[in-house]
Amino acid sequence: MTPRRTGRRPGNPDTRQAILAAARTTFAERGFDAASIRVIAAAAGVDPALVHHYFGSKEELFRATVEIPLDPAALLPVVLAGGADGVGERLVRTFLGVWDSPAGKAAMALLRSAVNNDWTARLLREFLVTQVLRRVLDHLDVPPAELPLRGSLVATQMIGLAMMRYVIRLEPVASAAPETLVAAIGPTVQRYLTGDLPAGRGRDV
Amino acid sequence: MTPRRTGRRPGNPDTRQAILAAARTTFAERGFDAASIRVIAAAAGVDPALVHHYFGSKEELFRATVEIPLDPAALLPVVLAGGADGVGERLVRTFLGVWDSPAGKAAMALLRSAVNNDWTARLLREFLVTQVLRRVLDHLDVPPAELPLRGSLVATQMIGLAMMRYVIRLEPVASAAPETLVAAIGPTVQRYLTGDLPAGRGRDV
Numbered sequence: 001m002t003p004r005r006t007g008r009r010p011g012n013p014d015t016r017q018a019i020l021a022a023a024r025t026t027f028a029e030r031g032f033d034a035a036s037i038r039v040i041a042a043a044a045g046v047d048p049a050l051v052h053h054y055f056g057s058k059e060e061l062f063r064a065t066v067e068i069p070l071d072p073a074a075l076l077p078v079v080l081a082g083g084a085d086g087v088g089e090r091l092v093r094t095f096l097g098v099w100d101s102p103a104g105k106a107a108m109a110l111l112r113s114a115v116n117n118d119w120t121a122r123l124l125r126e127f128l129v130t131q132v133l134r135r136v137l138d139h140l141d142v143p144p145a146e147l148p149l150r151g152s153l154v155a156t157q158m159i160g161l162a163m164m165r166y167v168i169r170l171e172p173v174a175s176a177a178p179e180t181l182v183a184a185i186g187p188t189v190q191r192y193l194t195g196d197l198p199a200g201r202g203r204d205v
Numbered sequence: 206m207t208p209r210r211t212g213r214r215p216g217n218p219d220t221r222q223a224i225l226a227a228a229r230t231t232f233a234e235r236g237f238d239a240a241s242i243r244v245i246a247a248a249a250g251v252d253p254a255l256v257h258h259y260f261g262s263k264e265e266l267f268r269a270t271v272e273i274p275l276d277p278a279a280l281l282p283v284v285l286a287g288g289a290d291g292v293g294e295r296l297v298r299t300f301l302g303v304w305d306s307p308a309g310k311a312a313m314a315l316l317r318s319a320v321n322n323d324w325t326a327r328l329l330r331e332f333l334v335t336q337v338l339r340r341v342l343d344h345l346d347v348p349p350a351e352l353p354l355r356g357s358l359v360a361t362q363m364i365g366l367a368m369m370r371y372v373i374r375l376e377p378v379a380s381a382a383p384e385t386l387v388a389a390i391g392p393t394v395q396r397y398l399t400g401d402l403p404a405g406r407g408r409d410v
Contacts, residue, residue: 114373115320121373128375152369152378153389159373160365164357168319168326168364170333173357183403184358188393198388 018044019051024065028122032062032130059131066110066123070103072131080139088190089182091136095158096178099166108166111159128155140194153192161185223249224256229270233327237267237335264336271315271328275308277336285344293395294387296341300363301383304371313371316364333360345399358397366390 022043026035037058041048055061063071075098079090099107114124133151142150161181164170173181191197227249231240242263246253260266268276280303284295304312319329338356347355366386369375378386396402 112320115317115368125373125375148377149381149385149389152375155373155375156365156369156378156390157362157393158365159368160361160363163320163364163368164361168330168360170330170357170360172353173361176354180354184354184397185361188362188396191393192389 015044015046015050016054019046019054019061020065023055023061024119024123027062027065027126028119031122032058032126037061062127062131066127067106068103068110068127069106070098070101073135076135076139079136084140084194086186086190087136087140087193088188089186091154091189091193092158092161092186093178093182095161096165096181099162100178104166107162111162111167137193142194146197150192150197153197154189157185157188157192220249220251220255221259224251224259224266225270228260228266229324229328232267232270232331233324236327237263237331242266267332267336271325271332272311273308273315273332274311275303275306278340281340281344284341289345289399291391291395292341292345292398293393294391296359296394296398297363297366297391298383298387300366301370301386304367305383309371312367316367316372342398347399351402355397355402358402359394362390362393362397 019040023035023040026040026043030039035058037048037051040061041051044051051061055064059071059073063069075094079087079094081090098104110120110124110127113120115121129151133154134147136154137147137151161173164173165176165181166174224245228240228245231245231248235244240263242253242256245266246256249256256266260269264276264278268274280299284292284299286295303309315325315329315332318325320326334356338359339352341359342352342356366378369378370381370386371379
């Protein structure tokens with residue numbers, strides 16, 4: 001699981017930084033869906049073509065703002081291979097693979113920052129929802145009305161796993177072989193994604 | 206769920222602070238079990254009787270170092286009432302009750318600090334293991350060898366719940382009624398505590 005590099009030139013550092021700063025503000029304030037390259041370019045005082053030139057797509061720009069050198073979409077085929085059966089275990093396995101790769105350092109920095117900074121927390125929320133959870137759930141046969149609750153339940157388990165294994169370092173989770181955690185936690189994620197959630201029937205949110 | 210206050214006098218602020226500083230260092234370095242009032246008193250340059258006078262028991266001193274104004278032991282009867290059946294749901298319900306009480310602010314501060322400070326992370330680990338998880342698991346009919354893995358799995362789900370609901374504030378988990386989360390997450394915690402964990406059989410940690 002190697003972090004993907006776009007190979008784009010860094011370009012003028014000042015322009016690049018201005019675009020990144022405008023993108024962070026815009027994504028945090030409006031959310032990923034409502035933010036547009038055009039609005040971000042205007043906030044940075046540059047032409048939209050320059051944003052595309054430096055960062056490519058809106059997805060790539062977003063990943064640059066959260067400094068995650070990895071495209072979650074590239075991992076989706078692995079997670080979704082085989083359909084709904086075992087998707088929980090594959091999601092946990094892939095997640096651990098990312099955290100154990102060089103991209104894990106960026107993920108840790110994002111998580112640490114989000115805990116102490118509301119603005120980064122918003123970016124992390126947008127990242128989880130638009131780049132990871134929605135993409136996985138879109139491929140599963142789940143009623144659309146249940147997607148937000150299911151997605152956020154998955155997030156509680158995955159972020160908690162990252163916290164305990166990589167940040168708080170509670171044993172034996174901190175040193176367990178990935179497959180131990182896949183076997184133990186995969187069924188939880190599977191149930192949140194596709195299982196019969198009591199909350200899915202009479203929920204009040 | 207009101208935070209318990211000990212009613213002890215604050216005493217000389219300098220002495221109190223010296224004892225607290227020594228306790229934080231000692232608990233973080235040696236862990237809760239190996240730390241003793243005697244060692245902490247020596248590190249603070251005071252008589253052990255003074256530590257007892259200001260803080261009471263080692264448990265109370267430890268809670269003061271992590272600034273949690275609440276004795277987890279006081280909540281145990283509620284969590285354990287009814288035995289193993291439903292203990293997962295009761296643990297989630299009690300946990301949410303604490304976070305939604307005035308003690309939640311202290312818990313949030315501890316969590317935030319632990320994310321960015323290895324030393325506080327060690328204290329949080331000790332708190333989770335010795336003050337919460339071990340106490341719950343000691344009352345359930347679980348093979349002792351499985352306790353550490355079960356306890357740390359519970360911690361991944363509970364800390365992730367706190368992270369997503371109170372810190373990152375991902376919807377709908379952030380605004381869901383407590384009972385929605387109890388129904389959705391309780392069975393996960395139940396399985397980690399008493400269920401047939403695949404990892405419990407052939408684990409390599």
